[in-house]
Amino acid sequence: MLEAKLNEAGMLKKLLDAIKELVTDANFECNEEGINLQAMDNSHVALVSVQLSQTGFKKYRCDRPMPLGVNIGSLTKVLKCAKDDDICTLKSADDADILNLVYEAKNTDRIAEYELKLMDIDSDSLGIPDTDYEARVVMSSSEFARIVRDLSQLGESVRIEVSKEGVRFASDGEAANGNVLLKGKGPIGKVSSGPVNNSQGEGSGDGEEEDVKPEVVEVDEGEEDEDSDKKKKASNKTKVKKEKTDGDVDMEDGGDEEDEDDGEPEVEKDDEEEDEDEEAGDSKKRKKKANGTSKPAKKSKTSKGKGKRKDDDEEEEATDSVVIEMNSHVSLTFSLKYLVNFSKTASLHNRVQLYMSNEVPLLVSYDFGPGFVRYYLAPKIGDD
Amino acid sequence: MLEAKLNEAGMLKKLLDAIKELVTDANFECNEEGINLQAMDNSHVALVSVQLSQTGFKKYRCDRPMPLGVNIGSLTKVLKCAKDDDICTLKSADDADILNLVYEAKNTDRIAEYELKLMDIDSDSLGIPDTDYEARVVMSSSEFARIVRDLSQLGESVRIEVSKEGVRFASDGEAANGNVLLKGKGPIGKVSSGPVNNSQGEGSGDGEEEDVKPEVVEVDEGEEDEDSDKKKKASNKTKVKKEKTDGDVDMEDGGDEEDEDDGEPEVEKDDEEEDEDEEAGDSKKRKKKANGTSKPAKKSKTSKGKGKRKDDDEEEEATDSVVIEMNSHVSLTFSLKYLVNFSKTASLHNRVQLYMSNEVPLLVSYDFGPGFVRYYLAPKIGDD
DNA sequence: CGCCACAGTT
DNA sequence: AACTGTGGCG
Numbered sequence: 140m141l142e143a144k145l146n147e148a149g150m151l152k153k154l155l156d157a158i159k160e161l162v163t164d165a166n167f168e169c170n171e172e173g174i175n176l177q178a179m180d181n182s183h184v185a186l187v188s189v190q191l192s193q194t195g196f197k198k199y200r201c202d203r204p205m206p207l208g209v210n211i212g213s214l215t216k217v218l219k220c221a222k223d224d225d226i227c228t229l230k231s232a233d234d235a236d237i238l239n240l241v242y243e244a245k246n247t248d249r250i251a252e253y254e255l256k257l258m259d260i261d262s263d264s265l266g267i268p269d270t271d272y273e274a275r276v277v278m279s280s281s282e283f284a285r286i287v288r289d290l291s292q293l294g295e296s297v298r299i300e301v302s303k304e305g306v307r308f309a310s311d312g313e314a315a316n317g318n319v320l321l322k323g324k325g326p327i328g329k330v331s332s333g334p335v336n337n338s339q340g341e342g343s344g345d346g347e348e349e350d351v352k353p354e355v356v357e358v359d360e361g362e363e364d365e366d367s368d369k370k371k372k373a374s375n376k377t378k379v380k381k382e383k384t385d386g387d388v389d390m391e392d393g394g395d396e397e398d399e400d401d402g403e404p405e406v407e408k409d410d411e412e413e414d415e416d417e418e419a420g421d422s423k424k425r426k427k428k429a430n431g432t433s434k435p436a437k438k439s440k441t442s443k444g445k446g447k448r449k450d451d452d453e454e455e456e457a458t459d460s461v462v463i464e465m466n467s468h469v470s471l472t473f474s475l476k477y478l479v480n481f482s483k484t485a486s487l488h489n490r491v492q493l494y495m496s497n498e499v500p501l502l503v504s505y506d507f508g509p510g511f512v513r514y515y516l517a518p519k520i521g522d523d
Numbered sequence: 524m525l526e527a528k529l530n531e532a533g534m535l536k537k538l539l540d541a542i543k544e545l546v547t548d549a550n551f552e553c554n555e556e557g558i559n560l561q562a563m564d565n566s567h568v569a570l571v572s573v574q575l576s577q578t579g580f581k582k583y584r585c586d587r588p589m590p591l592g593v594n595i596g597s598l599t600k601v602l603k604c605a606k607d608d609d610i611c612t613l614k615s616a617d618d619a620d621i622l623n624l625v626y627e628a629k630n631t632d633r634i635a636e637y638e639l640k641l642m643d644i645d646s647d648s649l650g651i652p653d654t655d656y657e658a659r660v661v662m663s664s665s666e667f668a669r670i671v672r673d674l675s676q677l678g679e680s681v682r683i684e685v686s687k688e689g690v691r692f693a694s695d696g697e698a699a700n701g702n703v704l705l706k707g708k709g710p711i712g713k714v715s716s717g718p719v720n721n722s723q724g725e726g727s728g729d730g731e732e733e734d735v736k737p738e739v740v741e742v743d744e745g746e747e748d749e750d751s752d753k754k755k756k757a758s759n760k761t762k763v764k765k766e767k768t769d770g771d772v773d774m775e776d777g778g779d780e781e782d783e784d785d786g787e788p789e790v791e792k793d794d795e796e797e798d799e800d801e802e803a804g805d806s807k808k809r810k811k812k813a814n815g816t817s818k819p820a821k822k823s824k825t826s827k828g829k830g831k832r833k834d835d836d837e838e839e840e841a842t843d844s845v846v847i848e849m850n851s852h853v854s855l856t857f858s859l860k861y862l863v864n865f866s867k868t869a870s871l872h873n874r875v876q877l878y879m880s881n882e883v884p885l886l887v888s889y890d891f892g893p894g895f896v897r898y899y900l901a902p903k904i905g906d907d
Numbered sequence: 908c909g910c911c912a913c914a915g916t917t
Numbered sequence: 918a919a920c921t922g923t924g925g926c927g
Contacts, residue, residue, distance in 0.1 A: 282633070285606075289603065289604035289635075290604070292600045292603060292604065293600065293601075293604075293637075305632070313640075314594060314596075314597035314600070314601075314639065314640055315597055315600065315601050315637055315638055315639040315640060316637065316638040317601065317604060317635065317636065317637035317638070318635065318636050318637075319604075319633060319634070319635040319636075320633070320634045320635070320636075321631075321632060321633055322632035322633075322634075323632065324632070459631060461631075461632065
C-alpha cells in the first residue's frame with residue numbers, strides 16, 4: 140500500500156512536464172525510501188532517472204516495494220486537473236491496477252479524486268552510468284536552457300569543452316557557427332564530488348556543496364551551512380539506491396553508499412523540503428548557501444530581472460554564478476535535441492549540474508531538495 | 524576591417540525583426556559613416572532603407588567601405604542567441620566571408636561568439652525616391668500599426684488622404700468599409716522638411732520642429748530644422764543620396780540626383796547639439812566630420828535624445844500627438860499588406876512619419892536616434 | 908492572491 | 918505571427 144502526500148502538486152506537474160517528451164511510459168518504483176523512476180527515452184538514446192525521497196513528502200508510507208506502471212501522458216493529463224498549490228496524495232493498494240490521486244485545495248473544501256489506470260511495464264533494468272567525472276559544471280538551469288536552445292538553431296550537435304578557460308558550448312551549422320563561453324566564478328578547482336548516484340542529498344541545493352573533499356578548491360561555493368550537515372545526513376540515508384538492485388550498468392559507482400542507514404521511517408514530515416533553504420534567518424551562519432533548493436529561491440530568470448527580493452547578493456550569485464570544477468580537460472559532443480529536452484527541467488530547479496568525462500555519457504543533474512531528475516546522454520562518437 | 528560595438532543587442536534584434544519579412548538577403552554596406560542597408564522586398568514592390576550612423580555605436584571602426592552580404596533569416600537566428608541587453612560587437616575582416624558577432628553579457632562572464640557566413644549579393648542598385656513631398660504626417664508608430672492592422676481586416680488596400688481636415692485612412696471591403704480620421708494637433712502647416720534622405724537628422728524626432736533655417740539647412744542634420752520654406756530647398760540638398768551611385772530605382776522622380784555629392788559645401792554644421800555620444804564637448808567637431816564627408820548627413824542622432832531644441836516637450840506629447848503638414852491635398856491608395864509589414868518597425872521607435880505626394884511612392888520613416896528605417900511603397904494606380 | 912509582462916511554443 | 922504558460926511584481 141502506497142500513500143504519499145505532497146504539499147504541492149505543482150512539483151509533480153513540473154516533474155512530469157520535464158520528462159514527458161522523453162518518456163511515454165514508465166514504472167514509478169515505490170519503496171520505503173521514496174519513489175524512483177528510470178527509463179530510456181523512446182529512442183533509447185538517453186536515460187532518465189528521477190528520485191523523490193520520502194523526505195520530500197508531507198507524509199509517506201509504502202509498506203513494500205511496488206512498481207506503478209504509468210503512462211506519462213495520462214498522468215500528465217490527470218495532474219493538469221490539480222492546481223499547483225493543491226496538496227496531492229498518491230495512493231495505490233498493493234495489487235491494484237489503479238493509482239489514486241487526491242487533490243485537496245489548501246484553503247477550501249474542494250477535494251478532487253482521480254483514478255489513473257496502471258499498466259504493466261517491463262522494468263527495463265537500467266543501469267546507471269556511475270563514474271567519477273573529470274569535470275563538473277554548476278550553473279543556472281535557465282542559462283543552460285538558453286544556451287542549448289540558442290545553439291540548436293545553428294546545428295544539430297554541440298561540443299561541450301571544459302578547460303582552464305571555463306566551459307565552452309560550441310555548435311557549427313550551415314549558416315553560422317557559434318559558441319558560448321562561461322568563465323565560471325572563481326578559480327577552477329578539482330571536481331569535488333560525484334553525483335552520488337542513487338541517493339540524493341548531494342548537491343541538491345545547487346551543487347555547491349562540497350564539503351568534503353579536502354583538497355578541493357572549490358570552496359566558495361559553498362557552502363552551506365548547516366544545512367549541509369543536515370542534508371548530508373539526509374542524503375546519506377537517502378542514498379541508498381534502490382536501483383542498485385537491478386544491477387548496475389556499466390558504470391560502477393563509487394561508494395557513497397556506506398551510509399545507508401537511513402532507515403528512517405519518518406513518515407510524517409512537515410515540509411521539510413523547503414527548509415533547506417530557508418535560512419534567511421540563519422544566514423549568518425554560512426552565507427553562502429545557495430538557496431536554491433526548492434521554492435524559495437526561485438528567481439530564475441537571470442537577466443533582467445535581477446532585483447530579487449532576497450537581496451543578498453549571494454542569492455544572486457548563487458542563482459546565476461557558474462562553478463566549474465575540472466580534473467582534466469574534457470571535450471565531448473552531444474545531440475542538442477536531447478539537451479534541449481533535458482533543459483526543460485529548469486522549471487523544477489534553478490540550478491543544473493553537468494558532469495562529464497571524455498567518452499562517457501554526460502550526466503545532467505537537477506538536484507532539488509527532496510530528490511533529483513537526472514539525464515544521461517552518450518556523447519557522439521568521433522567527437523573531438 | 525569592421526568593428527562595431529552596440530550597447531544593446533536588442534536594437535539590432537528589433538531592426539531585423541522589422542525587416543525580415545520583407546527582405547531575405549541584403550548587403551550591409553559598411554563605411555566610416557556607419558552601416559546602411561537597402562533592399563527591395565522579395566516581390567520588388569517596396570524598398571527598405573536602413574541607416575545606422577556610427578554615432579549610434581559604442582565603438583565603431585570601419586577602415587574602408589565593405590558590403591556584407593547577409594541572409595537576413597540567418598542573421599535573425601544568430602541574433603536570437605543574444606539577450607536584449609548584451610553588448611553586441613560586429614566584426615569582419617576586410618576580405619572575410621564571415622561576420623563575427625560577439626555577445627557579452629553585461630553582468631556575467633558569459634561571452635558568446637557567432638560566425639555568420641556571408642554571401643555575395645548583387646547590389647541591386649537601388650535608388651531612393653527622393654522628392655519634396657506634399658504632405659507629411661507624424662504620428663505614434665503604434666497607432667499607425669493599429670490602424671493599418673485594423674483596416675487590413677476589411678480590405679486589401681487603404682486610401683490615405685491628407686486634407687485640411689486631417690489625415691484619413693480608409694478601406695473598403697466586402698463586408699464592411701471603414702475609415703480612421705486623425706485630426707492632427709494644431710493647425711496644419713506646410714510641409715516643413717523632406718526626409719533628408721541618406722542622412723538622418725531630419726525630423727526624426729518628430730516632426731514638429733520648424734525652425735527656420737535660411738537656406739541651407741541641410742547640413743546639419745541634426746537638426747531638425749525643418750523649416751518649411753526652406754525646407755524645400757533643404758530637402759533638395761539633403762536628398763543627395765549615396766545610393767545614388769548605383770542607379771536609381773524605378774521610382775525616381777526627379778531630379779534629386781544632381782546633388783549627389785551633396786554638394787553642399789557646408790561641411791560644418793554648426794550646432795549640433797546632439798551629438799551624443801562622444802564627448803560632449805567636442806561634439807561639434809566630430810560631428811562635422813561626419814557630415815563633412817561625402818555623405819553629409821549621416822549622423823545625426825537625435826534620438827533618444829530627442830534633444831532637439833524645440834521639441835523636448837513636444838517629444839513627449841509627441842508620442843501620441845499627430846502632426847500634419849500639407850502643401851496640397853493628397854490622396855493615394857496602398858496595399859495594406861505592405862503597410863502592415865512596415866508597421867512592425869514600431870518596436871524600434873514610437874514615432875513614424877509618412878511622406879506623401881500624389882502618384883509618388885509613400886515614404887514611411889522611423890527615425891530613431893542613430894539611424895532610421897525607411898520604407899518606400901508605390902501607390903496603387905488608379906488611386907484617386 | 909491577482910495582475911502584468913516576458914518568453915517559449917505551436 | 919499569435920497564443921499559452923510561466924515568472925515577477927504589486
